[in-house]
Amino acid sequence: KNEVEQSPQNLTAQEGEFITINCSYSVGISALHWLQQHPGGGIVSLFMLSSGKKKHGRLIATINIQEKHSSLHITASHPRDSAVYICAVKHFGNEKLTFGTGTRLTIIP
Amino acid sequence: DTAVSQTPKYLVTQMGNDKSIKCEQNLGHDTMYWYKQDSKKFLKIMFSYNNKELIINETVPNRFSPKSPDKAHLNLHINSLELGDSAVYFCASSQGSVTSLAKNIQYFGAGTRLSVL
Numbered sequence: 001k002n003e004v005e006q007s008p009q010n011l012t013a014q015e016g017e018f019i020t021i022n023c024s025y026s027v028g029i030s031a032l033h034w035l036q037q038h039p040g041g042g043i044v045s046l047f048m049l050s051s052g053k054k055k056h057g058r059l060i061a062t063i064n065i066q067e068k069h070s071s072l073h074i075t076a077s078h079p080r081d082s083a084v085y086i087c088a089v090k091h092f093g094n095e096k097l098t099f100g101t102g103t104r105l106t107i108i109p
Numbered sequence: 110d111t112a113v114s115q116t117p118k119y120l121v122t123q124m125g126n127d128k129s130i131k132c133e134q135n136l137g138h139d140t141m142y143w144y145k146q147d148s149k150k151f152l153k154i155m156f157s158y159n160n161k162e163l164i165i166n167e168t169v170p171n172r173f174s175p176k177s178p179d180k181a182h183l184n185l186h187i188n189s190l191e192l193g194d195s196a197v198y199f200c201a202s203s204q205g206s207v208t209s210l211a212k213n214i215q216y217f218g219a220g221t222r223l224s225v226l
Binding site for chain 1: 142149151152153154199215216217220
């Protein structure tokens with residue numbers, strides 16, 4: 001079993017829908033990253049969280065350290081949000097990052 | 110200016126060859142990483158260097174050897190390439206201090222798609 005699990009693996013939604021992607025992990029972490037990988041392959045770091053909630057534009061990321069769970073929300077989704085979203089956890093005490101398998105999001109116009 | 114740049118972007122080569130992928134960052138970061146993304150899009154860390162010193166070395170074949178001539182560069186050399194080495198390789202960097210979470214965001218290069226024939 002992966003130390004980092006994401007759900008769903010694939011998600012298709014209509015433009016304008018509210019999107020939620022979940023990430024659960026089983027190790028002690030110092031931080032959690034949400035990354036976006038575009039269809040062309042480039043990776044962009046969206047958020048780095050250690051507690052609570054962060055918001056950037058239409059993207060919101062939350063983390064619950066006790067429950068070892070994080071969610072990425074997208075409000076008013078748009079076709080340009082179509083990408084693979086990857087959760088990664090930074091292990092406590094070192095530089096190691098463990099990645100989830102990603103969630104492929106497709107937003108239909 | 111590109112923050113983390115990798116070259117080449119595409120690399121097609123025959124089995125058994127030796128090849129290198131270069132990575133440079135102009136962010137002044139202390140830590141650099143190499144990741145391998147397989148055909149199922151799963152990202153896995155291979156190496157991490159902090160100030161030119163190896164700090165993470167995951168279980169990768171000895172044919173893979175990272176070289177860090179200075180803290181702005183981390184090159185990946187691969188000997189005796191095999192079919193299973195075909196993947197996209199990503200370089201990344203971060204400020205890297207475990208005592209300062211604000212410095213731990215990683216910045217990725219655009220990736221190098223390696224195809225071994």
